[in-house]
Amino acid sequence: MGKTQASIERYCRQEAETASLAKDFAAAISQLLNKTPNAHLNISLKGDLGAGKTTFARYLIQGMGHEGKVKSPTYTLCEPYPLQLNKIAFTAHHFDLYRMKDPLEWQEAGFGEYFDVPGFCLIEWPEKAEGTLPAFDIQIALSAGAQDDERNIQINAMSALGQSILAAMNK
Numbered sequence: 001m002g003k004t005q006a007s008i009e010r011y012c013r014q015e016a017e018t019a020s021l022a023k024d025f026a027a028a029i030s031q032l033l034n035k036t037p038n039a040h041l042n043i044s045l046k047g048d049l050g051a052g053k054t055t056f057a058r059y060l061i062q063g064m065g066h067e068g069k070v071k072s073p074t075y076t077l078c079e080p081y082p083l084q085l086n087k088i089a090f091t092a093h094h095f096d097l098y099r100m101k102d103p104l105e106w107q108e109a110g111f112g113e114y115f116d117v118p119g120f121c122l123i124e125w126p127e128k129a130e131g132t133l134p135a136f137d138i139q140i141a142l143s144a145g146a147q148d149d150e151r152n153i154q155i156n157a158m159s160a161l162g163q164s165i166l167a168a169m170n171k
């Protein structure tokens with residue numbers, strides 16, 4: 001899995017701070033997609049059960065304008081969210097690969113094409129695919145803090161595209 005090219009680390013003391021970080025991240029992605037409507041970003045979400053991967057994905061997808069629910073794709077493996085920015089349509093595909101029994105199950109399910117469509121893929125439990133997924137632009141690592149509602153969140157850029165997202169967040 002490539003090298004980290006830049007990273008942002010935030011200590012979120014409560015869920016509202018995670019929400020705020022996810023919204024900043026959403027704004028940076030929106031900025032990229034506005035400039036480059038055909039862009040596709042691959043984003044992994046790593047961390048133990050309960051670390052907050054789905055919670056972060058939820059605030060991110062809602063931060064991009066989705067008004068309905070964002071439920072965990074634990075059983076479906078992947079949930080699509082059609083999004084729109086200034087009349088440009090794109091899609092967020094939210095994966096949870098935890099239940100995969102074979103590393104290539106995602107390909108057999110026909111999900112391969114989702115990695116090319118304008119928008120982004122968010123992947124929980126990429127480890128279950130054992131390196132069979134396309135390269136990630138951004139890797140997000142979440143871990144528990146000392147208190148119940150504390151989480152440490154690291155956003156690592158793994159490509160030039162990922163780096164441009166982090167640069168937009170730091171402005």
Ligand code: ADP
Pocket residue numbers: 012013014015016017018047048049050051052053054055056072124148149150151
């Ligand atoms: P995962 O997808 O990593 O298994 P979830 O997002 O489903 O984890 O669950 C995380 C749980 O932790 C949720 O119930 C959420 O409300 C709670 N939580 C408490 N504090 C935070 C925080 N700072 N950031 C994210 N989630 C938090």
Ligand code: MG
Pocket residue numbers: 053054055072096124
């Ligand atoms: Mg989850």
